[in-house]
Amino acid sequence: MTALTATIPADLNELARHWTKFILTELRRRGRVKFNAEDVLAHVMLKLCESNVVSKFHAGTREQSHPLTVSAVETAGMLGISLGDFLAFQVESEDSLAPVSFSGKPVEDGMGYTSPKARYMFCDVIALSASVAFPNQGVQVLPAHKEPTVSQWKAYLSQAVGNHSANYTRSYQRHESREHAPDHFAQFRSEEGMIFEDRLVDESAEATIEQAFNVAALLKRAPGLQTRKTTDDKCFFDLLRDGYTLREASKAVGLNKHELKVLTAHVGE
Numbered sequence: 001m002t003a004l005t006a007t008i009p010a011d012l013n014e015l016a017r018h019w020t021k022f023i024l025t026e027l028r029r030r031g032r033v034k035f036n037a038e039d040v041l042a043h044v045m046l047k048l049c050e051s052n053v054v055s056k057f058h059a060g061t062r063e064q065s066h067p068l069t070v071s072a073v074e075t076a077g078m079l080g081i082s083l084g085d086f087l088a089f090q091v092e093s094e095d096s097l098a099p100v101s102f103s104g105k106p107v108e109d110g111m112g113y114t115s116p117k118a119r120y121m122f123c124d125v126i127a128l129s130a131s132v133a134f135p136n137q138g139v140q141v142l143p144a145h146k147e148p149t150v151s152q153w154k155a156y157l158s159q160a161v162g163n164h165s166a167n168y169t170r171s172y173q174r175h176e177s178r179e180h181a182p183d184h185f186a187q188f189r190s191e192e193g194m195i196f197e198d199r200l201v202d203e204s205a206e207a208t209i210e211q212a213f214n215v216a217a218l219l220k221r222a223p224g225l226q227t228r229k230t231t232d233d234k235c236f237f238d239l240l241r242d243g244y245t246l247r248e249a250s251k252a253v254g255l256n257k258h259e260l261k262v263l264t265a266h267v268g269e
Contacts (some may be wrong), residue, residue, distance in 0.1 A: 007150070008148060008150060008153045009054050010054070011054055012048075012049050012052070012054055014054075015048065015049075015053070016045065016049075017209075019157065020041075020045070022154070022157070023041065023044060023045065023157070023161055024037070024041055024163070026157075026158050026161045026165075027041060027161065027165055030162060030165060040165060040168060040169075041187055043076075043164070043165075043168045044161055044164045044165050044168065047164040047167075048160060048161070048164065051160070053157065053160050055158075057148070057153060057156050057157075058148070060156075061145075061148040061152065066121055066122050066142070066143070066145060066146075067143060067146065068102075068103075068104050068121070068122060069101075069102055069103075069104055069119040069120060069121055069122060069217075070099055070119065070120055070122050070125060070143055071117070071118075071119055071120075072086065072087070072115070072117070072118050072119075072120070075097070075120050075125050075142050076143060076262070077140070077141040077143075077245065078125050078126070078129060078140055078143070079125065079128065079129050079134055079137070079140065080129075080134065080137040080138045080139055080140040080141075081134045081136060081138070083218055085134065085135075085136065086120055089134070093132075095128065095131070095132060097120045097121075097125065097128060098120075098124075099115070099118035099119060099120060100119055100120060100121055101119065102119060104121060112186065126238055129206075215237060218262065218263070221262045222255075222258065222259040222262040222263065224253075224255060224256065224259045225237065225253075225259060225263070228253040228254055228255065228259075229251055229253060230252050234253075235253065236249050236250070236253050236255070239252055239253065246263070250263065
């Protein structure tokens with residue numbers, strides 16, 4: 001790791017050389033490196049390179065960094081006409097642009113329409129250029145875009161690091177963790193695979209369903225688990241005994257949002 005330099009990287013090599021410490025700091029701040037710091041850092045760096053985060057940042061800032069307002073001279077250049085032609089257009093046309101201040105606020109009393117010192121909204125000039133064909137129109141020149149700041153780059157990189165590290169954390173917890181949900185349906189399985197139908201529903205299986213779900217406690221909060229029934233007069237637990245999954249049984253009896261919430265909380269405990 002090297003010390004952070006206050007410059008925006010031009011490529012991925014500069015990202016790895018100068019911004020690794022910042023990335024690791026972001027991971028620590030987000031609590032992503034409590035137990036496997038090297039793995040998380042390596043994964044995030046790989047994803048940043050795969051997504052070409054530096055090029056995306058520069059491309060995005062070029063597209064979004066136009067000035068809020070432009071002068072009359074810049075407006076004429078954007079329209080591809082001379083300043084005189086633009087000022088004449090301001091006087092003669094009903095589509096003339098309203099002058100604004102540097103902050104984009106309208107100028108009071110409509111003064112300054114033909115002033116060379118007047119300023120106009122960048123987006124209004126773009127819209128005018130697309131809607132009006134000017135005589136003697138030449139090459140249209142956009143004003144130079146504003147250079148991005150280091151603060152903008154830090155915010156962009158921080159967001160990218162947060163997204164990639166969150167994806168890694170979720171994947172680790174789902175696929176690599178040794179902590180798995182209890183198997184409430186072990187009676188349906190054997191070393192050879194699924195048990196035959198004649199053994200799927202028996203007293204032992206029914207007792208396991210009752211015990212695994214703590215039916216009495218569930219029914220106090222969501223009695224619909226027993227009262228809601230299918231056309232075959234089967235409730236939620238009857239369907240589980242028949243081999244339905246939780247999702248299939250819930251859909252078959254039509255559990256409402258409250259009952260689904262209670263069931264989800266119980267299964268997740």
